[in-house]
Amino acid sequence: MRYFEDVEVGLTAEFGTYAVTKDEIREFAEKYDPQPFHLDEAAAADSVFGELVASGWHTMAMCMRMIAENPDRLAAFAGVAADNIRWHRPVRPDDTLHMRSEILEKRPSSKRDDRGYVTTGFECLNQDGEVVTTFEATALVKRRSVDEAG
Amino acid sequence: MRYFEDVEVGLTAEFGTYAVTKDEIREFAEKYDPQPFHLDEAAAADSVFGELVASGWHTMAMCMRMIAENPDRLAAFAGVAADNIRWHRPVRPDDTLHMRSEILEKRPSSKRDDRGYVTTGFECLNQDGEVVTTFEATALVKRRSVDEAG
Numbered sequence: 001m002r003y004f005e006d007v008e009v010g011l012t013a014e015f016g017t018y019a020v021t022k023d024e025i026r027e028f029a030e031k032y033d034p035q036p037f038h039l040d041e042a043a044a045a046d047s048v049f050g051e052l053v054a055s056g057w058h059t060m061a062m063c064m065r066m067i068a069e070n071p072d073r074l075a076a077f078a079g080v081a082a083d084n085i086r087w088h089r090p091v092r093p094d095d096t097l098h099m100r101s102e103i104l105e106k107r108p109s110s111k112r113d114d115r116g117y118v119t120t121g122f123e124c125l126n127q128d129g130e131v132v133t134t135f136e137a138t139a140l141v142k143r144r145s146v147d148e149a150g
Numbered sequence: 151m152r153y154f155e156d157v158e159v160g161l162t163a164e165f166g167t168y169a170v171t172k173d174e175i176r177e178f179a180e181k182y183d184p185q186p187f188h189l190d191e192a193a194a195a196d197s198v199f200g201e202l203v204a205s206g207w208h209t210m211a212m213c214m215r216m217i218a219e220n221p222d223r224l225a226a227f228a229g230v231a232a233d234n235i236r237w238h239r240p241v242r243p244d245d246t247l248h249m250r251s252e253i254l255e256k257r258p259s260s261k262r263d264d265r266g267y268v269t270t271g272f273e274c275l276n277q278d279g280e281v282v283t284t285f286e287a288t289a290l291v292k293r294r295s296v297d298e299a300g
Binding site for chain 2: 028031032033034035037047048049055056057058060061062064065068069076077078079080081082083084085086087140
């Protein structure tokens with residue numbers, strides 16, 4: 001894991017792999033986003049997508065999973081914000097996703113000396129190298145002193 | 151459902167109800183956001199939250215469910231963007247959430263006369279009337295002519 005001191009603006013990374021399945025697209029949609037083009041292949045064929053596609057919020061959840069599993073992830077107390085989410089292309093059954101990231105901004109907390117804010121830009125890409133989703137996320141990140149004090 | 155012609159900037163609404171459970175918080179976290187404060191009560195007690203809390207992406211998914219179930223929702227071809235997500239307060243087991251919305255912007259598509267873009271501001275509140283999450287979402291919305299042309 002990377003602490004506040006370990007990252008600088010401009011640092012990039014590539015990580016993650018997520019195999020998307022039709023069953024999982026439907027399961028997420030039934031629970032959280034029951035629109036026809038996420039649930040039913042016939043209805044999806046008649047939609048602007050022309051085929052079954054994952055909910056945009058499901059894509060965000062899959063991105064979060066890849067971020068959480070990245071051994072070089074930030075040592076975060078909490079996520080505080082997400083900005084500029086753009087769903088550029090559909091995510092479809094049998095896609096395999098991966099992630100690219102770049103540190104965009106870091107600033108110490110003005111109130112506590114054991115933490116700081118880090119904003120990361122993320123791209124989620126499919127197996128053809130097409131960017132499906134982009135977003136920025138800001139986390140409250142630990143300084144090394146927190147865990148070294150223990 | 152409301153078509154592009156049916157909404158004006160400034161239109162507000164209040165809708166939805168979602169009962170949050172500990173089981174569902176853990177289930178989502180296991181699948182998509184396996185951080186200790188979303189999974190384990192002892193680890194959560196030691197975190198900045200002091201108790202088990204829902205993943206911010208789980209909160210977004212619960213908001214989407216309430217939006218999708220609102221009978222007055224927009225007749226959308228697709229979601230295209232989400233902006234300014236702020237997780238102001240934690241969402242906890244046994245919270246009951248609801249939503250407030252306001253139409254912030256609408257503009258016709260420059261390419262197609264059967265659709266337009268609508269940006270809605272959303273607040274997600276808990277049973278104590280505290281705002282837990284705010285965000286804006288932009289959808290590509292049908293004009294009435296689409297479904298009347300049948």
